[in-house]
Amino acid sequence: MIDRLIEKIQKTEAPIVVGLDPQMNFIPDRIQEKAFREFGETLEGAAEAVWQFNKGIVDAVCDLVPAVKPQIAMYEQFGVPGLAAFQKTVAYCRQKGLIVIGDIKRGDIGSTSAAYAVGHLGKIRIGEKEYAPFEEDMATVNPYLGTDGVKPFLKVCAEQDKGIFVLVKTSNPSSGEFQDRYIAVPEAEDGPASIFLKDPAGLSEIMDNVHFRPLYEVVGEKVAEWAAEPSLTGKYGYSEVGAVVGATYPEMGAVLRKIMPRSYILVPGYGAQGGTGKDLTAFFNEDGLGAIVNSSRGIIAAWTKEPYAEKYGADHYADAARAAVLDMKEDIRQALG
């Protein structure tokens, strides 16, 4: 799937993902009113409004970008009907030729992660039949539980030509609370530092054999290890195992870009969260590949904000999204030079 993503990025000349994270206040009144007339002020009505809104956005941007990233939480909040709208959105986007990155941030112990991997990227066998329940092309994965929780995703990626992006350094303000903590890392796996790891009081004796790195680098190194698996490497040298690194932390992005040479970096945090075009250069390799930048609110809610609000307004929310994508494409083009 990473090869297809790269080819679509090259064709559209847009290393851009449109985040389909619809909140009710992004959805024009007339779409909400129509959905509520048909389904009432119910979870079904809200889900219908989300779906119709998404359809408009997708129709307006599908020729401009390689991929979309629906954030499943925004659908899950509307319960089962919301998740049906998620599934319908995934299927519609794929039908339009877009690569769908499910922003699911799942991660659990092995047998449970296997269920998530199958449900979102794989196929489940029921009796004599097989089904692809949500059928995203790629998905985000939370690494807190370690290799156990990631391996089932790797297996599905290899078998079904899918990809993942592992959370390494997230874009939110408090991401540093744990992710930036300095970790004592032994120089050699079996060196004296391994004693230290069992007995931190012995640190002073082995000081020369330990160095200190933030947790996100340690996670990044593990991602690089997962990504190195040959069966997951595509023809352009990139792996099906990518990483999430926030645009809001460009210095860390530059370090992580080097630590994970085979991983595509999915970069959230551009636009509404504060990341700018200039911040993005650190995430790309010199050939212009290696990163794909997400914008959600900046595109799907463009019609609510200047400079798009006055020109487009609620009735032309999809055209506003298209204009915002074109502006973002230009911003990134200029930044990458």
Added chain:
Amino acid sequence: MIDRLIEKIQKTEAPIVVGLDPQMNFIPDRIQEKAFREFGETLEGAAEAVWQFNKGIVDAVCDLVPAVKPQIAMYEQFGVPGLAAFQKTVAYCRQKGLIVIGDIKRGDIGSTSAAYAVGHLGKIRIGEKEYAPFEEDMATVNPYLGTDGVKPFLKVCAEQDKGIFVLVKTSNPSSGEFQDRYIAVPEAEDGPASIFLKDPAGLSEIMDNVHFRPLYEVVGEKVAEWAAEPSLTGKYGYSEVGAVVGATYPEMGAVLRKIMPRSYILVPGYGAQGGTGKDLTAFFNEDGLGAIVNSSRGIIAAWTKEPYAEKYGADHYADAARAAVLDMKEDIRQALG
């Protein structure tokens, strides 16, 4: 909700959660066949089999235990119909008086975590109406994104009388990969160690002001901080903010029990994953409170294994589950002395 959980534990004399994590191979053939006759070999058929299986288990154990913990991944793998079965299971268990802990392990940036918190524990407003989409009583939360990602859950807990269990040290074999890493912790927030955190090369100068602790302790301390909020503290002194610590790591459990005095510990990993009754004592306080132990396969799949298989078999799978709960209760009673 933590008060209700404690009262139900005291009434049943069973600090036990039954994990409702149905895999198809735990579900007796006759239940599967009936569901497939009605709905075909489809996601709906599988979801119906899961729901009917759960109903049997819940009816058999609901007077013995205070709570159940459906693992949402096991439902999500069957797509939208699977999630409808999850919702039906949650509603049925609550109707039977059980406290429902949604094992969802969600966690994201602030606005997105808010959507998860509302969808699972809270209420969502749609026009003039309000709905509780999944309506669990408590839920598990992943802390990798820091306070941002947890706060929306705390808000819903305070407003709706709900509770959470934050992942601190998980029960799986590779949980140590990140969770056990030794972290350099400054003795004082504004002391010289804060310089170190920006410049690890300066470590030797400030060595006296830094100590080293595994990440799970650092996360545990953050949990204790979240749990200390007075509006989240119940009448028995415990907080709505609990923690997940695996039975498979009892020494770490003993340390974490002290670090998080107000937090109930949800303990997975008993039984099938290798934790024994003896391992559990570390997680409890001297008054016998403070922990609740989960068993999933050990109970719901008891009919497939000795000593239950021969006595009960597939036709009496629910009776086997009841017997396994009684045995587990006795095992814990003996261990706690």
